Amino acid sequence: xxxxxxxxxxxxxxxxxAAEGSTVPMALxxxxxxxxxxxxxxxxxxxxxxxxxxxxxxxxxxxxxxALMFVGLWTRAATATAAIVVATMYFGVGAAGGRxxxxxHHHFLLMSATxxxxxxxxxxxxxxxxxxxxxxxxxxxxxxxxERGPLLGLxxxxxxxxxxxxxxxxxxxxxxxxxxxxxxxxxxxxYFGSDLPLGTAMTIASAIAASSIVALxxxxxxxxxxxxxxxxxxxxxxLLHAALYVxxxxxTFSATMVLLYLAVIDPPAVERAVARVAPRADAARx
Amino acid sequence: MFVAVAAGLLLIPAYRQLFGGRSRFxxxxxxxxxxxxxxxxxxxxxxxxxxxxxxxxRYAALGRERAxxxxxxxxxxxxAGLMRVAGELCARLGSVDLRARARIATMRGWVLLHAxxxxxxxxxxxxxxxxGTRPRGHEDR
Numbered sequence: 001x002x003x004x005x006x007x008x009x010x011x012x013x014x015x016x017x018a019a020e021g022s023t024v025p026m027a028l029x030x031x032x033x034x035x036x037x038x039x040x041x042x043x044x045x046x047x048x049x050x051x052x053x054x055x056x057x058x059x060x061x062x063x064x065x066x067a068l069m070f071v072g073l074w075t076r077a078a079t080a081t082a083a084i085v086v087a088t089m090y091f092g093v094g095a096a097g098g099r100x101x102x103x104x105h106h107h108f109l110l111m112s113a114t115x116x117x118x119x120x121x122x123x124x125x126x127x128x129x130x131x132x133x134x135x136x137x138x139x140x141x142x143x144x145x146x147e148r149g150p151l152l153g154l155x156x157x158x159x160x161x162x163x164x165x166x167x168x169x170x171x172x173x174x175x176x177x178x179x180x181x182x183x184x185x186x187x188x189x190x191y192f193g194s195d196l197p198l199g200t201a202m203t204i205a206s207a208i209a210a211s212s213i214v215a216l217x218x219x220x221x222x223x224x225x226x227x228x229x230x231x232x233x234x235x236x237x238x239l240l241h242a243a244l245y246v247x248x249x250x251x252t253f254s255a256t257m258v259l260l261y262l263a264v265i266d267p268p269a270v271e272r273a274v275a276r277v278a279p280r281a282d283a284a285r286x
Numbered sequence: 287m288f289v290a291v292a293a294g295l296l297l298i299p300a301y302r303q304l305f306g307g308r309s310r311f312x313x314x315x316x317x318x319x320x321x322x323x324x325x326x327x328x329x330x331x332x333x334x335x336x337x338x339x340x341x342x343x344r345y346a347a348l349g350r351e352r353a354x355x356x357x358x359x360x361x362x363x364x365x366a367g368l369m370r371v372a373g374e375l376c377a378r379l380g381s382v383d384l385r386a387r388a389r390i391a392t393m394r395g396w397v398l399l400h401a402x403x404x405x406x407x408x409x410x411x412x413x414x415x416x417x418g419t420r421p422r423g424h425e426d427r
Contacts, residue, residue: 013289017288017289018288091311094310095310095311095426096310096311100310100426100427103310103426105313105315105317108313112295152287152288155288155292156288156291156292156295159291159292159295159296160295162296163295163296163299163315164315166296166315167299167300167303167314167315167316168315168316168317170303171303171314171315171316171317171319174393174394175394175395176392176393176394176395179395181391181394181395181396182322182393182395184391184396185321185322185323185325185391186318186321186322188322188325188327188361188391189321189322189325189361190321193325193357193360193361193362194325194326194327194328194360194361194362195327195352195360196325196327198327198389198396248318253317
């Protein structure tokens with residue numbers, strides 16, 4: 001019985017991971033990632049900063065691949081190239097080459113999301129490739145190709161989100177953070193300096209905030225996998241990241257995390273939302 | 287493939303966060319982990335001959351305004367940072383008995399650094415080092 005249950009759970013996992021669905025969410029992730037890659041790395045990758053042929057090649061590869069990724073032209077190849085370029089920037093130039101300004105948490109998240117995006121058919125929607133496919137079908141008198149594809153890449157993005165929340169919450173499970181002291185220290189470092197107004201009210205507020213953050217992170221680590229929790233948890237997650245974005249120098253971290261929520265949400269729901277915002281695009285698909 | 291990649295994403299941070307490994311090639315998720323460690327929050331006062339203390343504003347005493355004060359004055363870091371400000375105050379105020387109530391930020395929370403027990407304008411007696419007042423070195427450098 002236990003074996004059967006185990007087998008059925010495994011079969012369910014395989015079916016879930018291998019399921020197909022709308023390609024609209026991954027297309028939105030692709031477009032958002034291209035913008036975030038420019039926001040984070042664009043200035044550093046300008047050719048005037050490139051010292052040596054290798055960095056020139058990397059810069060050219062970066063801008064060409066991300067531009068094609070953004071507009072969705074030869075999208076699979078462009079996204080795969082962007083993933084290779086960004087992984088080279090992170091591991092090759094950053095980690096191995098000692099350019100540690102390129103290996104912060106937000107850089108890793110961008111790199112990881114780009115690699116995972118390259119595993120998706122993210123060019124089947126909201127892309128020039130889509131327009132060309134429709135034109136080809138129209139020319140041949142064939143039905144418009146479906147905007148559907150494997151959801152594996154989105155599932156892996158969900159795993160990345162879950163891992164970040166889980167390990168971030170585990171890291172905070174120590175008295176220094178849960179007491180609120182570490183939040184006070186952050187406030188002191190970034191805002192108040194040595195004039196931090198320590199006192200009972202601040203201690204209580206910091207401790208409540210600290211416990212709430214840890215509880216929310218643990219909830220999100222589990223909740224991203226549980227669609228029923230999304231309606232409550234994802235807005236709270238967006239609020240958390242918005243607050244972090246405004247209060248701390250998180251660079252592209254918050255925006256990337258919220259962008260990856262598109263991988264978590266049920267794909268048809270994302271497609272419906274896009275159709276509501278851009279009804280003409282929806283009509284064109286029909 | 288899904289299981290292998292997902293397991294990697296979920297388990298690899300353990301190398302750094304659970305087992306203490308240090309590698310630039312492995313990402314932990316210890317966000318803003320050591321920021322603020324070593325920060326000193328202090329109030330200064332001058333003690334008179336009768337033991338009465340009068341608080342002093344370090345900015346006013348040094349003829350500065352907080353908004354334009356240098357970083358070492360606004361954000362004291364480590365006991366050395368506190369003593370630097372104390373040294374400036376002693377030089378400006380002349381022969382005074384300068385006291386401080388100060389706490390220092392560690393990963394475990396706030397730790398008392400001075401409770402007004404010493405005149406900071408005189409050499410301090412040897413004191414035990416407070417553990418955890420410097421970053422642990424978890425950041426990639």
